[in-house]
Amino acid sequence: MVVIGGDAAGLSAAAQARRLRPASELEIVVLEQGPDASYSACGIPYWVGGLVSDRNRLIARTPAEFAARDITVRTGTRAEEIDLSAGTVTVTGGERLTYGHLVVATGGRPAHPDVPGLDAAGVHGVHRLADGADIRAAIAAGAKRAVVLGGGYIGLEMAEVLKTRGLEVTVVLADPVPMAQLDTDMGERVCKAMGDMGFDMQTGQPVREIEVDGDGVVQAVRTDAGSYPCDLVVLGLGMGPEVTLAREAGLDIGVTGAIDVRRNQQSRSHPEIFAAGDCSQTFHRITGEPAHIALGTHANKQGRIAGSVIGGRPARFAGVLGTAVTKVGDLEVGRTGLCTTQAEDNGYDYRTETIEGTTRAGYYPGAAEIAVKLLSERGSGLLLGAQVVGGPGSGKRIDVLATAIWAGMTAEELAGSDLSYAPPFSPTYDPVVVAARVASRIEQG
């Protein structure tokens, strides 16, 4: 068994296959082009921010630990070519490995705008540990003003940590509000809160150019509306699938640009090959439509599915809701399921309700504001999507809504459910239940 890519998906596939089949039956080799396997890309902002002191804490397991489980992880080893007919993978230097089972887990690559100056010194992604090291070095060297391009999770998290490190931070977005996965009204809450925190929010402005000085060092980010001086630019535009190797080998690429796979992670065009994680296409739990969401949790699970099937135990991936959570300062944001744009695109007859409440009993210290927005199907009352924006304690409430949507609950069923209550944790009716109640009451007429 050869696995291309030594991060969440690839290593989960390897570990699960090993659980089911001993080393005497199955040899497992994982090829990782970078210097580290099994690192937490999601942790990079917090390492940059100084919340995590040691780079090594972002590394979940070392090759030696995998070796102890009879899994060979070869870091610094780049797969250059897959030959499907011969059943081989060629790595840099020409070595050719023969596989019985192949898992493609090549991950994602940071999206970037097609503008001049992107290769200037001082422009960084947030993908590899080396990116984090570069940004840390830039701060240590005295960077004062940063522009974050993009308002996705990583973008906002980077904005937060750069500010805590003392930089002035401008967030430049093509969209009218940050977090494209939120509805505009909820994104506006995030935008306003970030403005109040002192971020310079420049929305609705596609970037046109990264301005550089004579030495090729970044000086400013220019949009149609203005030019924002900076000595550091961070790309927070999200991740696309890395499929070069798969495409060249002849695997079918889906409509999302990721490798088209069946629900058991087998390539649709070449079922003998598996793909998992950020490089693979998946499907939306509610709509059944193809989806691509780069996230470690999905990568872990999809890898596990591939490893299970290779290990001889049938398994199928159950889909994604696009659940996500993030924080900026004390502001917490969560979302799951369909937003209004998705509901419209998919032809749902839906309604939305937004309620405002508090995270704790109103009289309990630390009770913070929270807004909960629910999308439900008109008539059936089926929950379709949810978004929360609020103070500490808001974000993880999205999990209740994600679970309810996963289970196919209606707003009325959620309104009747038995959630926990104590004054330090929620009002008598949790805001999630209040939202469901309002939605179901309106449904009842």
Next chain:
Amino acid sequence: MVVIGGDAAGLSAAAQARRLRPASELEIVVLEQGPDASYSACGIPYWVGGLVSDRNRLIARTPAEFAARDITVRTGTRAEEIDLSAGTVTVTGGERLTYGHLVVATGGRPAHPDVPGLDAAGVHGVHRLADGADIRAAIAAGAKRAVVLGGGYIGLEMAEVLKTRGLEVTVVLADPVPMAQLDTDMGERVCKAMGDMGFDMQTGQPVREIEVDGDGVVQAVRTDAGSYPCDLVVLGLGMGPEVTLAREAGLDIGVTGAIDVRRNQQSRSHPEIFAAGDCSQTFHRITGEPAHIALGTHANKQGRIAGSVIGGRPARFAGVLGTAVTKVGDLEVGRTGLCTTQAEDNGYDYRTETIEGTTRAGYYPGAAEIAVKLLSERGSGLLLGAQVVGGPGSGKRIDVLATAIWAGMTAEELAGSDLSYAPPFSPTYDPVVVAARVASRIEQG
């Protein structure tokens, strides 16, 4: 419409009936024997602890606010007798009110041990705002050593706030561990953590006597194992139903000692009368068996059901899981569904899994330990119950499990679900998902 009891259940019934029927059609009178309607008994510990500065903050709505919605709330008005055949309620002083619809919402009364000395000066319940005022006065007068009798939610919360107010606190329990609603292994975690915080935990010792001095003032609490000196005793033994009035009127009392009602809150013996809240019996969502759980959230919902039916809209209560959450210092505890004793008593073939994890990514500051215990049905994998004990961020995770159980999910379904992930909020796999995964993996063999 006459409502006996002006707290969560009674006022929810009144409010919902008013929503559906205008004042021209239906007069609504709520009789409340105490001086305040609509107060938060759950907030009393935090008022005693000084976290809530103003008693009035515990009062959700005043009679004047209800009057503005055409609901008459008569505080200081005690219902003395219900005459079912005449359709009247007699209040203290002899006034007789005729009802077309009657809702009995007489609430609960604190359980207390049958031992000498219980009426001594210095022994307090935690039920009425007056109890809170008495305990505050005792602290202000210089109380130094408190004994809390009982290890339920209110008991532990009172122990916490008395300690923050500078008292030495001994918790005396008849049970081997606090929180009878938890399994012993999880209760032991709570017991140990509280011991580490400096509480004197005296478990497995039924109280035999409250020792008093010559002036009738409490001096100590005596068990078979010892005598614990104190100048303040707080009863935290839970709440039983207050059904005196209902029993005297002839309403059937159920096996739990509470008023037996149908799922629409009509008395089973006298369907023309409604009962809701802590005085009424309800049923367990999973087992279907009668249950009595005194909790404001259920009271609110049950009152709402009664008000709906009276208002002309059919409605049924959907049952309880016994979901609960509490905290002591940084320790958070949640539970839902069946514990092992309940699973056994109800004849389930079940298994349990307990996992230990962290509330955030291990490398993120503030990552705290959390233990999650799941009960699931052998074979089907249906989730039956869950318990969590851990640091900040643990408690509210019980809501995800309560929602999954409510929806009838299996451990495998929960393991596949799409919960939110970001390093400040959870490890890549939320501990709840890890527990579900372990349970489903074992189920798969």
